[in-house]
Amino acid sequence: MIRLNFSDKLPLEEVLSKSKSLGRNSKIILPEAENFLIQSENFLALSILLKDFQEKIDLVYIDPPFNTQQDFFISGGRANSISAVKESPAYSDKMPLEKFLAFLWERLIIIHALLSERGSLYFHIDSKTGHYAKIILDEIFGPENFKNDIARIKSNPKNFFRSAWGNQKDMILFYAKDSRKNIWKDIKAPLNEDEIAKKFPKVDSEGRRYTTVPLHAPGVTRSGATSRPWRNIPVPAGRHWRTDPAEFDRLDSEGKIEWSSTGNPRRKKFFDEHPGKKIQDVWTFKDPLFPTYPTEKNHDMLKLIIAQSSLKESIFLDCFAGSGASLICADELGRRWIGVDQSDAAIEVIKKNLSGKYSFVSIKS
Numbered sequence: 001m002i003r004l005n006f007s008d009k010l011p012l013e014e015v016l017s018k019s020k021s022l023g024r025n026s027k028i029i030l031p032e033a034e035n036f037l038i039q040s041e042n043f044l045a046l047s048i049l050l051k052d053f054q055e056k057i058d059l060v061y062i063d064p065p066f067n068t069q070q071d072f073f074i075s076g077g078r079a080n081s082i083s084a085v086k087e088s089p090a091y092s093d094k095m096p097l098e099k100f101l102a103f104l105w106e107r108l109i110i111i112h113a114l115l116s117e118r119g120s121l122y123f124h125i126d127s128k129t130g131h132y133a134k135i136i137l138d139e140i141f142g143p144e145n146f147k148n149d150i151a152r153i154k155s156n157p158k159n160f161f162r163s164a165w166g167n168q169k170d171m172i173l174f175y176a177k178d179s180r181k182n183i184w185k186d187i188k189a190p191l192n193e194d195e196i197a198k199k200f201p202k203v204d205s206e207g208r209r210y211t212t213v214p215l216h217a218p219g220v221t222r223s224g225a226t227s228r229p230w231r232n233i234p235v236p237a238g239r240h241w242r243t244d245p246a247e248f249d250r251l252d253s254e255g256k257i258e259w260s261s262t263g264n265p266r267r268k269k270f271f272d273e274h275p276g277k278k279i280q281d282v283w284t285f286k287d288p289l290f291p292t293y294p295t296e297k298n299h300d301m302l303k304l305i306i307a308q309s310s311l312k313e314s315i316f317l318d319c320f321a322g323s324g325a326s327l328i329c330a331d332e333l334g335r336r337w338i339g340v341d342q343s344d345a346a347i348e349v350i351k352k353n354l355s356g357k358y359s360f361v362s363i364k365s
């Protein structure tokens with residue numbers, strides 16, 4: 001096992017027992033509500049949650065500070081990092097790297113303990129610290145439970161003055177608690193106009209777009225129906241029928257076989273029956289141009305994550321909730337959710353943004 005060493009790194013068991021005793025000693029009783037928003041430092045909040053929610057959370061999305069060495073403000077109602085009139089601090093993102101890694105390490109250990117056996121973590125980070133986080137996550141989750149490093153195109157091209165390539169992406173590390181059991185709805189993406197025209201070039205008399213494919217596939221079968229002639233048509237040399245030819249009779253009676261002028265049959269595949277395409281690991285989801293809170297993330301991206309990796313009855317957690325974008329998306333998709341943030345500015349924005357029902361708990365030290 002490859003491990004990352006950094007100062008302040010407590011042994012994993014010590015972090016867990018520190019968290020359990022923090023939770024035990026806390027007087028806070030969580031409400032029996034469907035959804036709740038907690039204003040708290042999140043190691044404490046996660047420790048309290050551990051009492052009731054150990055292995056009960058199906059999905060965690062977190063977007064912690066990326067250790068950008070900046071302070072973030074909300075000024076004149078607009079979220080920004082650099083502001084002439086620094087009215088209201090949102091959060092500070094300045095830690096020595098080793099402290100930052102210890103901060104992530106401790107919270108990720110508790111998140112792992114909260115995840116159910118079918119659960120997943122989506123960890124949003126940038127490439128300055130993301131590669132350290134990958135090694136930390138491998139240690140906590142096991143490298144076999146790493147699923148994807150999603151490259152997320154976050155903005156339009158930037159005209160940097162520094163002597164480096166423009167930076168348009170950040171990363172989302174996707175881990176399962178157990179990679180054989182994680183919830184996966186296999187959501188597909190629709191084809192675009194070009195892909196539809198290329199993949200389905202023909203149009204039938206009813207205006208349905210389609211293409212045709214051979215009825216046979218490479219390889220010889222020595223016995224059985226897939227090697228016998230169909231309607232006196234022999235299987236081409238070196239090939240076999242894709243299915244029992246009895247099935248071809250059914251497809252033909254439904255108008256799903258196209259016959260060429262020379263009597264060559266091919267299977268029709270219709271665009272309106274196409275399930276869509278597999279979603280790949282490069283995503284373009286640009287963040288709002290006028291965010292309600294600094295670093296507010298794209299809602300369509302959050303909805304995709306939640307719809308893909310949770311069920312209606314799942315509990316969703318974001319313990320770096322910021323604007324509450326992920327909580328709003330979970331709410332809209334009918335998931336139970338728990339949100340945590342320590343910042344007054346964040347809590348104010350979340351309360352403004354959230355219209356669904358929830359209970360609020362404040363654990364300010």
Ligand SMILES: C[S@@+](CC[C@H](N)C(=O)[O-])C[C@H]1O[C@@H](n2cnc3c(N)ncnc32)[C@H](O)[C@@H]1O
Pocket residue numbers: 040041042043063064065066090091293294295296297298319320321322323324325326340341342343346
């Ligand atoms: C990058 S922002 C999250 C933005 C959010 N994903 C959105 O779409 O709006 C990080 C958030 O983590 C919060 N935060 C940082 N450290 C925290 C801690 N130890 N406990 C609770 N919240 C924390 C900050 O207040 C900030 O709101």
